Amino acid sequence: MDEVLKSYMAYRTKINAYNYIDYLVSWDSETEAPKECFKERSLYLGVLSEERYKIQVSDEFNAIVDELSKRNDLDADLAYEVSKMKEDIEKVKKIPMDEYVAYQVLLAESQNIWAQAKEADDFDMFAPTLEKIIEFNKKLCKYWETDELKGYDVLLNEYEKNMTTKEYDVFFNCLKEKLVPFVKIVSSKKLEYSNALKGKFDIDKQKEFVKYLMDVLCFDKNRGLVKESVHPFTSGYGTNDVRFTVHYYEDLLISSIFSAIHELGHSIYEQQGNPKYNDTFLSGGASMAMHESQSRFFENIIGRSKEFWSIHYNKLKDIFKEELVDVSLDDFYLHINEVALQFIRTEADELTYPLHIMLRYDLEKMMIDGDLKVNELPDKWNELTKQYLGLDVPNYSLGILQDVHWSGGSIGYFPTYALGSAYASQIFAHMQKDFDVLNNLETTQKINEWLKEKIHIYSSSMESKDIFENAVGRFDPNYYIDYLIEKYSKVYNI
Amino acid sequence: MDEVLKSYMAYRTKINAYNYIDYLVSWDSETEAPKECFKERSLYLGVLSEERYKIQVSDEFNAIVDELSKRNDLDADLAYEVSKMKEDIEKVKKIPMDEYVAYQVLLAESQNIWAQAKEADDFDMFAPTLEKIIEFNKKLCKYWETDELKGYDVLLNEYEKNMTTKEYDVFFNCLKEKLVPFVKIVSSKKLEYSNALKGKFDIDKQKEFVKYLMDVLCFDKNRGLVKESVHPFTSGYGTNDVRFTVHYYEDLLISSIFSAIHELGHSIYEQQGNPKYNDTFLSGGASMAMHESQSRFFENIIGRSKEFWSIHYNKLKDIFKEELVDVSLDDFYLHINEVALQFIRTEADELTYPLHIMLRYDLEKMMIDGDLKVNELPDKWNELTKQYLGLDVPNYSLGILQDVHWSGGSIGYFPTYALGSAYASQIFAHMQKDFDVLNNLETTQKINEWLKEKIHIYSSSMESKDIFENAVGRFDPNYYIDYLIEKYSKVYNI
Numbered sequence: 002m003d004e005v006l007k008s009y010m011a012y013r014t015k016i017n018a019y020n021y022i023d024y025l026v027s028w029d030s031e032t033e034a035p036k037e038c039f040k041e042r043s044l045y046l047g048v049l050s051e052e053r054y055k056i057q058v059s060d061e062f063n064a065i066v067d068e069l070s071k072r073n074d075l076d077a078d079l080a081y082e083v084s085k086m087k088e089d090i091e092k093v094k095k096i097p098m099d100e101y102v103a104y105q106v107l108l109a110e111s112q113n114i115w116a117q118a119k120e121a122d123d124f125d126m127f128a129p130t131l132e133k134i135i136e137f138n139k140k141l142c143k144y145w146e147t148d149e150l151k152g153y154d155v156l157l158n159e160y161e162k163n164m165t166t167k168e169y170d171v172f173f174n175c176l177k178e179k180l181v182p183f184v185k186i187v188s189s190k191k192l193e194y195s196n197a198l199k200g201k202f203d204i205d206k207q208k209e210f211v212k213y214l215m216d217v218l219c220f221d222k223n224r225g226l227v228k229e230s231v232h233p234f235t236s237g238y239g240t241n242d243v244r245f246t247v248h249y250y251e252d253l254l255i256s257s258i259f260s261a262i263h264e265l266g267h268s269i270y271e272q273q274g275n276p277k278y279n280d281t282f283l284s285g286g287a288s289m290a291m292h293e294s295q296s297r298f299f300e301n302i303i304g305r306s307k308e309f310w311s312i313h314y315n316k317l318k319d320i321f322k323e324e325l326v327d328v329s330l331d332d333f334y335l336h337i338n339e340v341a342l343q344f345i346r347t348e349a350d351e352l353t354y355p356l357h358i359m360l361r362y363d364l365e366k367m368m369i370d371g372d373l374k375v376n377e378l379p380d381k382w383n384e385l386t387k388q389y390l391g392l393d394v395p396n397y398s399l400g401i402l403q404d405v406h407w408s409g410g411s412i413g414y415f416p417t418y419a420l421g422s423a424y425a426s427q428i429f430a431h432m433q434k435d436f437d438v439l440n441n442l443e444t445t446q447k448i449n450e451w452l453k454e455k456i457h458i459y460s461s462s463m464e465s466k467d468i469f470e471n472a473v474g475r476f477d478p479n480y481y482i483d484y485l486i487e488k489y490s491k492v493y494n495i
Numbered sequence: 496m497d498e499v500l501k502s503y504m505a506y507r508t509k510i511n512a513y514n515y516i517d518y519l520v521s522w523d524s525e526t527e528a529p530k531e532c533f534k535e536r537s538l539y540l541g542v543l544s545e546e547r548y549k550i551q552v553s554d555e556f557n558a559i560v561d562e563l564s565k566r567n568d569l570d571a572d573l574a575y576e577v578s579k580m581k582e583d584i585e586k587v588k589k590i591p592m593d594e595y596v597a598y599q600v601l602l603a604e605s606q607n608i609w610a611q612a613k614e615a616d617d618f619d620m621f622a623p624t625l626e627k628i629i630e631f632n633k634k635l636c637k638y639w640e641t642d643e644l645k646g647y648d649v650l651l652n653e654y655e656k657n658m659t660t661k662e663y664d665v666f667f668n669c670l671k672e673k674l675v676p677f678v679k680i681v682s683s684k685k686l687e688y689s690n691a692l693k694g695k696f697d698i699d700k701q702k703e704f705v706k707y708l709m710d711v712l713c714f715d716k717n718r719g720l721v722k723e724s725v726h727p728f729t730s731g732y733g734t735n736d737v738r739f740t741v742h743y744y745e746d747l748l749i750s751s752i753f754s755a756i757h758e759l760g761h762s763i764y765e766q767q768g769n770p771k772y773n774d775t776f777l778s779g780g781a782s783m784a785m786h787e788s789q790s791r792f793f794e795n796i797i798g799r800s801k802e803f804w805s806i807h808y809n810k811l812k813d814i815f816k817e818e819l820v821d822v823s824l825d826d827f828y829l830h831i832n833e834v835a836l837q838f839i840r841t842e843a844d845e846l847t848y849p850l851h852i853m854l855r856y857d858l859e860k861m862m863i864d865g866d867l868k869v870n871e872l873p874d875k876w877n878e879l880t881k882q883y884l885g886l887d888v889p890n891y892s893l894g895i896l897q898d899v900h901w902s903g904g905s906i907g908y909f910p911t912y913a914l915g916s917a918y919a920s921q922i923f924a925h926m927q928k929d930f931d932v933l934n935n936l937e938t939t940q941k942i943n944e945w946l947k948e949k950i951h952i953y954s955s956s957m958e959s960k961d962i963f964e965n966a967v968g969r970f971d972p973n974y975y976i977d978y979l980i981e982k983y984s985k986v987y988n989i
Contacts, residue, residue, distance in 0.1 A: 014538060014539075014542055015542050015546075017539065018538075018539035018542040018543050021535070021536075021539045022516050022520075022539070022543070025519065025520060025523060026516075026519060028523075029519060029522075029523070033720055033722075034736070035716065035717055035718050035719050035720055035735070035736060035737075036717050037715075037717045037718045037735040037736075038718070038732075038735045038736035040735065040773075041515070041732065041733050041735060041736070041773055041774055042515075042736075044508060044512075044774065045508075045511065045512035045515045045516070048508055048509050048512040049512050049516070052509075052546070222529065223529055223530050223531045224529050224531045224532070225529050226527055226529055228527075238532075238535065239535050241529070241531040241532045241534065241535060242528070242529060242531075242532035242535070242536075243529075279534075279535055280535055280538065
């Protein structure tokens with residue numbers, strides 16, 4: 002290997018080392034760190050992120066990346082990786098240092114301000130901070146704009162390459178046209194089942210069932226682990242260290258079950274990546290939407306299917322003998338697929354979930370590309386909630402202040418959630434062509450293998466769009482709409 | 496603040512950041528990391544430790560430390576800190592880089608080799624590695640020798656400043672003379688109690704009692720946490736992040752109890768340090784022996800006292816109603832203080848424990864200063880075991896291969912364990928002068944306050960010896976011997 006390549010590899014490992022530390026410290030912060038430790042912790046994380054930043058923008062490393070990006074003797078993976086790194090460096094350098102630092106300082110406090118505003122149900126407390134965040138994001142759009150990408154498209158492209166308002170408009174208009182009327186029909190009906198899930202569900206027993214689900218979904222415990230945290234999440238570094246969390250509520254049995262299946266979807270994606278990409282910049286999932294497609298595929302399409310529970314409900318009944326004695330498989334199936342219009346996105350059912358996202362997409366577009374002012378946001382939020390969900394928002398906490406994302410600087414992220422769900426339906430339709438998916442659910446091994454071969458094995462060595470199209474063709478939102486309407490027509494006898 | 500000081504502070508925070516990461520990653524490795532993650536982890540830890548090393552020996556930082564070490568306008572803490580750092584840098588620089596790297600490579604494998612040799616009960620498997628470790632330590636003695644310190648004294652001084660063979664010889668000779676004959680008398684007698692602890696002890700219940708102990712010893716849960724690991728340990732960074740572990744055995748109730756009290760002793764020491772030393776180089780305990788004095792004070796002097804269990808045994812009986820129904824307080828007290836000669840140091844009782852240390856001290860002295868060859872070690876080990884404990888060692892695993900320390904490069908560490916126990920007795924004697932220690936055990940608050948004021952609050956801002964002497968006078972091993980003989984004469988009716 003020549004000297005330039007050797008230097009590049011050494012830099013790559015060094016940058017990965019800092020990223021790895023970030024991953025591990027965040028994991029600790031989210032799961033067990035004692036609350037008084039954050040003073041020193043923030044200080045040290047600041048120092049280390051500055052070190053990493055210096056390396057990434059150092060003249061020496063930039064010269065190496067430049068030189069490699071001009072060479073044509075690199076293999077495809079390395080060429081792609083170098084081009085991504087070059088793009089990253091250029092982007093970072095386009096932000097004036099003082100603005101970048103000021104924004105980091107703002108973000109260090111903004112989530113806390115948001116949390117307090119939400120707690121107090123007071124939008125005015127958060128508005129000035131949100132205004133600054135939007136301002137900075139608008140500047141980002143300017144710094145990063147290209148001939149093809151301007152305004153909100155710049156931000157959308159950050160979270161999902163090749164997805165701009167043009168594509169999202171088609172997608173969301175399709176939802177508006179076909180899903181909103183269908184939701185109106187469904188929500189006028191009521192599910193009839195004999196016995197609902199109620200009472201207390203011992204948390205140790207819930208944990209036992211989560212362990213069972215880990216085996217059903219073929220999670221490799223030698224290369225990962227499960228723990229608890231307030232908000233469930235998955236994080237991983239390479240294929241050998243993949244961790245997820247669950248939150249348990251004594252009176253909400255299905256919360257832990259479906260958040261576990263959801264996070265297991267993310268985890269299987271990470272564990273089934275190609276190990277040859279460990280310690281490169283091409284490990285991990287290809288994009289946010291692709292990641293979400295995997296989690297929602299398992300959570301909704303597999304996890305909320307009658308076929309899945311025909312096999313696994315017995316185990317659940319075994320564990321909760323007394324609690325579930327009167328709850329039949331049919332009862333359970335209807336319960337986990339009940340549609341209930343509600344204000345909070347994270348509590349929404351599979352059918353109405355995308356409408357919550359559509360609302361946020363509309364607002365973000367108006368915030369960044371239009372002239373919607375921050376003080377006009379709450380009214381607009383409420384107006385769209387009425388339009389899409391038919392609900393009257395009673396306060397800020399159940400409306401504009403419900404999500405953490407904007408306070409963390411994430412504008413353009415929400416649409417990937419809906420896109421992920423839509424991807425999942427298209428993947429499902431194609432998987433069905435290869436084998437009878439819902440009749441292979443003792444474990445998900447066959448499904449995992451299919452996903453590995455078609456998607457997971459590419460890690461992030463190609464653009465998400467290319468991996469997706471190679472696997473299941475061009476994105477078509479009708480798979481999603483058809484899936485939802487077909488499924489919920491059956492559930493609701495429509 | 497002038498520029499040099501500012502730069503020094505910035506470097507200090509940076510070095511602390513790397514140390515902090517080391518602390519946190521080790522914690523993860525010991526408690527929950529999935530076993531396949533170590534390939535990438537070792538790589539990244541190597542990179543980060545190289546970064547830290549480069550900073551510490553960088554010309555710029557060394558020039559700053561040099562300049563500060565010549566100034567006389569620094570406050571006492573800073574002057575002491577700078578002098579320690581200067582000493583550290585000089586020591587590091589005295590080791591040729593290639594030897595240092597080769598040794599790190601050796602150590603990266605040596606624990607594994609030792610573990611395999613122990614498993615196979617085959618000393619020859621470990622001997623070549625041990626020989627190299629000893630060779631390197633002998634070189635260290637040469638590199639670091641001074642007019643006052645030569646040979647083994649150099650190593651001893653690394654683990655406990657101001658303690659050399661001169662002081663340790665006095666200490667261990669005292670043990671040999673007075674303790675060895677006493678142990679012979681005790682071990683000829685048998686304790687009479689009606690009902691022994693036996694059967695199974697549910698691990699969740701053991702955990703409940705450990706939580707109770709955390710409250711009794713006033714552990715601050717906002718600044719630390721407890722978890723499980725194979726070998727119990729405590730680690731902390733500053734006063735706001737202090738963590739310890741316990742290992743639970745279903746059939747050994749007292750193992751978790753006393754290892755928890757032991758680790759809580761370490762933890763209280765860390766938590767009660769002076770927070771002004773956080774993010775300096777003066778946080779944490781003053782020395783290994785001082786740390787061990789705190790853990791053993793709580794474990795043995797408090798935790799194995801009749802008075803402690805007069806108050807807290809009811810709680811234990813409450814938790815283990817059926818298991819302890821026939822075990823009286825007296826039975827329990829005798830059980831936890833029973834002397835049983837055995838081969839394994841970590842399982843030894845309070846009375847015979849120091850004899851195990853004495854044996855290792857003798858051997859290390861002969862290894863480094865004498866001409867004892869590696870292949871002669873096992874016989875010498877067995878000979879001394881017979882002499883001090885009266886036992887015939889049946890194999891390597893129960894003899895020379897039992898401890899991990901040498902395989903980790905730690906030669907000169909063992910003596911601090913016995914010294915810590917001896918310190919604890921002297922501390923106890925002086926605490927007694929100030930208040931009736933054993934009649935204040937509802938919680939250990941009063942004890943903690945005393946220790947904080949006399950010892951903990953100094954963190955590592957002074958030499959251990961100075962803190963100790965200011966608190967309880969010059970070290971005198973007779974406090975220890977007297978304490979042991981008095982206690983065990985009572986327990987055994989001698």
